[in-house]
Amino acid sequence: MFSGFMVNAWEIGTIVAVVGGVVGFFVVLRGAAFPAHAIPNGAFAGAAGANLLGVNPLIGLGVFSLGAALGIGRLTRRGRADAVTALALVMMLALGAAFLSQSTEYEPEIFSLLFGEILGVSRGQIVPVAVLGAVCVLFVGVLYRRLLLTSLAPEIAAAQGLRPELVDTAFLVVIACATTMTVPVVGALLIFTLMIGPPAAARCFTDRAEIAFALSVAFALVTVWVALACSYVSDWPVGFYVSVFSAAWFAAGRGYLAWRRHTSAPSRPWGSSPDV
């Protein structure tokens, strides 16, 4: 389990988990789950297009996910964010369908774009993924507090000169960056679960942002590691296990929260008091 092609899988899985946990924390906090879903799925069309042109799929992924991020960021400044995101998603899926219809590529290639092929990762893929991952983590780390305040209270952040609309777009670009690096590894359909499940669970276990942030990364790591091991043993796809364990974290988190509220309800007397 810890030799040969599996070494690459462990390494790249670890990188993807860290990025998923870090970026995902703010995806959940900002309520950006829909863009985080739309960007990877749209980016899949870019990879299909790149296949058709015979260029590196990573370039197609990059171009499409970046285009989607900037487009969604630009257009959501006025008008309905969800409608714009949905339209961007279907446009890119339509393009993907068109590219695929022209492609002579056989099915497993397409399948791997959607569901990833982490067990087939080569040494050469690790470096670009690590670099893109480091960029994402660095960005979130440096702008951590800005991201926090612009997520919680964009109007207040704007009044403090923090430019929330700029932070919004920059963060979408980070999602695009994370997407580009992770789609070939875990697939377009499944990176999303890693960005939602562990962070959404993490915030149930603590009321402190820094701890939730760290927990989000820890949960994502455990998810990927356990999924890899299960996949190795059972021969089922890694993505399946990643999704199941991500959802399980979330279920556990909500359960914990419900239990906490149930047991600690009487100790919060001001909750029901009518004063300010």
Next chain:
Amino acid sequence: MSNGPVLDVDHVSVAFAGREVLDDVSFQVQASEFTGLIGSNGVGKTTLLRSVLGLQRIDRGEIRVNGAPLSRHARVLGYVPQKVSLDPDVPVRARDFVALGLDAHRFGFSRRTKDERQLVEQMLMDVDAERFADTRVGSLSGGEQQRILIAHALISQPSLLLLDEPLANLDPKSVEEVVSLLHRVAKDHGVAVLLSAHEMNSLLPVMDRIVYLTNGRAASGTTDEVVRSDVLSTLYGHHVDVLKLHGRVFVVAQPSESDVEIPEHSTLTIE
């Protein structure tokens, strides 16, 4: 700090789609004074506050804060918006939210110093928020959240605090509490307050100055100077009466000039 006004709104006009929302509005806010920005819904109070914050482009005129033209006021202005919607399970405690007022612009995860943590503690005490300081900010009641927003805005020690309709949707007792809290905290911290409201009576005891806004135009001065029949009639463009009753003030428009026949007891009240 200079001895001039903290805020100088100088012949400011703002138009949306050809309609003048603010039409040649001028007024000043003096250091450490409590100013009420009074007007009914939709007269441009929020537009005016957003203009002062630099979030709204103004078409004519100038806004100066501490004598400097409008640009990046960031740290000299504190702002409490009308509403902040937060998920109840957001992993941020009330005290962490207050602390963000101090360092949201800072890069990275740098730990807060002992002095900063003490400042947060002091601020929480100033707004009577110690007992829910460790609760998630999203799960607080509206009034509790408002105290946290005020603490967040004040902790960077601005010279002017702007509040957008902080008294809307509060019951009368809470209104009184918030007004006296603001009055006390503003005095303690030596900060000027510009507070928008659609009703002036609850502010009469603490207001040093009033800016009365209607139809995009403003009159300002002390309450006695502004809330008078002649001043407000000019502002409204038709006759209004100002009635004083048990220390409360009512602005009443008389429909007598209208051609339409209206029953005698029917009056239009503009709060």
